[in-house]
Amino acid sequence: MSIKYLIPFIFLTALFSCSQQDKLEIERSASVFDIKQGEASVKQSNLVFSKAFKAKDSVEAANCFTKDGQIMIADFPPIEGRDKIQTFISLMMAKGVADFKLKPSQIWGDSTILVEEGTYQFFDVSGDQIDKGKFIVLWKQESGNWKMYRDMWNSSLPANTIQVEEKKSKPKKSSHKF
Secondary structure, three states: OOHHHHHHHHHHHHHHHHHHHHHHHHHHHHHOOOHHHHHHHHHHHHHHHHHHHHOOOHHHHHOOEEEEEEEEEOOOOOEEOHHHHHHHHHHHHHOOOOEEEEEEEEEEEOOOOEEEEEEEEEEOOOOOEEEEEEEEEEEEEEOOEEEEEEEEEEEOOOHHHHOOOOOOOOOOOOOOOO
16 A cells, blocks of 8 residues: 555544544443432522522523523513523513422433423412413533523413403403513
C-alpha cells in the first residue's frame, strides 16, 4: 500500500475509533445514571419553585425553567422563554392563585431528560381549592441543574367550575381563572 493511500486509511480508522469511543462513553454515562439522584434533584427544584411562588417572587420561579422553557396549557399558546414565563406566573399570582400542591406519581428518564408526572391543586388566598388536575413536566439539565424544560398541565374539573363565579348566565371564554 502506498503512502498516498495509507494516510487517508489511518485518518479514517482514527476517526471511526473516536466516534466508537464517544458512543461507548455516552452509553456508559447513560447506564450509570442514578434515577434516585435525578428524583431528588427534581424534588429539590420543585421546593425552590414552590418557595418562590409562595413568596410571590415570579422572577425566581421563572428561573426554575430552562432559558428555552415552555409552559403548554389548554386555551393558551405556548408560553416560551423565561421572560414570558415570568409574566405568566405574575399573572397567575395577580389573578388569585396563591399556592399549589404537587403530588408526583412517577419520575423516570436518563441523564439527558427526566419526566415527572402527577397531580396538582391550586389554592386561592383563602386556602380554597380553585383547580385540580394532572401534569407532566420534562426536566433538562442547564448549567448543571435540573430545570423545567416543558411544563404541561390540564384541569380535571369541568370548565365552568374553574372560573370565579361572576354570574352563571354569562358564557365563559376560557376554562382558566388566570
